[in-house]
Amino acid sequence: MVSGPRIGVVGATGAVGTITMQLLAERGYRDVRAFASARSAGARLPFGDGELVVEEATPETLGAGDLDLCLFSIGTTASRELVPHAAAGGAICVDKSSAYRLVDGYPLVVPEVNGARAVEALDRDRIVANPNCCTIPLACVLKPLHDQARLERVHVATYQSVSGAGAHRMEQLRGEDTAGHDLVMDWSWEGDESDEESKLRAETRKVMELPDLPVSATCVRVPVLVGHSEAIWAEFSEQLEPEDAAEILRHAPSVRVLDLPAVPTPAAAAGIDDVLVGRIRRDEASARGLALYLSSDNLRKGAALNAIQIAELLLDAVVARAAA
Ligand SMILES: NC(=O)c1ccc[n+]([C@@H]2O[C@H](COP(=O)([O-])OP(=O)(O)OC[C@H]3O[C@@H](n4cnc5c(N)ncnc54)[C@H](OP(=O)(O)O)[C@@H]3O)[C@@H](O)[C@H]2O)c1
Secondary structure, eight states: OOOOOOEEEETTTSHHHHHHHHHHHHTTOOOEEEEEOGGGTTOEEEETTEEEEOEEOOHHHHTSSOOSEEEEOSOHHHHHHHHHHHHHTTOEEEEOSSTTTTSTTSOBOOHHHHGGGGGGGGGTTSEEEOOOTTHHHHHHHHHHHHHHSOEEEEEEEEEEOGGGGOHHHHHHHHTSOGGGOOOOOOSOEETTEEHHHHHHHHHHHHHHTOTTOOEEEEEEEOSOSSOEEEEEEEEESSOOOHHHHHHHHHTSTTEEEOOTTOOOOHHHHTTOSSEEEEEEEEOTTSTTEEEEEEEEOTTIIIIIHHHHHHHHHHHHHHHHHHHO
16 A cells, blocks of 8 residues: 555545545545635545545645645646645645646656656756646657657647536536537637647647647537547658557557557546557558547546656655655
């Protein structure tokens, strides 16, 4: 059993926080506290075989110096206000909002892709950002292919479940007639693209350390509860045969290749840790292109699991430094 770090889950009542609590219990962490806004303070949440009473997240409670690790899933404005206090109190902070993702000097980390970047935070203010729920699976699939045949261009279309927009949207969908469901675009517009699309481009560039990579994204919400899917058209500096790409991805961490007639679906991806990838074929519209399709659990690898993996890298690095 793992034990040791004193962990705060901030946003514990939310869609991502609920999964964070489940994963921490599954991994054997015991010293865990649940935080949320004043609205939920005093509520009881299941944790392992027992329950935790939700505490209000305030600068004082998070900054008191009695937490080693804080996992934040509370939204950008609240993160900007609270994360610095937890970090100043000595906690390693992994933030799932967009507050720090694209700010210079803050590592934006997918452990399988650029995990070494995470430890840079230990020499700064101990804050690491967790990427957007579409960036993470996209980078898990593209990085091993890029290592083989330099990536030159990416087109991606996303089909994102409502849980990506939080617990209240899940409740809404559960109560709706999905046949009549309209696709709600709950992102803001930046010129003629959504901020989700520009984030996907900028975060993919930062995580993959390819600052000039052309990325064209179209993001839409679909009436699915959990699981984001992405259709990807990737161009490389040399032709990658689909069977070679599939073989590379079979050996890639956190990726599971599905062969026809199996195809990735949100239902198959929901509740598992791996990114499912399939339909790997030549892109008939490009000289050196591949078309692929992925599905992944946006609440697990897209958010809670990735953040816990980052945290474990940092906790291990702290132990290694202390022993050195
Ligand atoms: N859902 C995803 O797939 C996903 C993936 C990657 C990243 N994220 C990011 O993770 C964050 C949370 O997303 P979510 O989907 O879990 O949202 P959610 O279901 O709406 O949950 C939000 C959580 O934040 C808490 N909260 C809100 N304002 C707060 C404040 N001022 N102080 C303390 N706690 C506060 C809420 O507590 P109360 O119960 O008290 O209101 C709740 O626990 C967002 O930044 C989102 O962009 C989400």
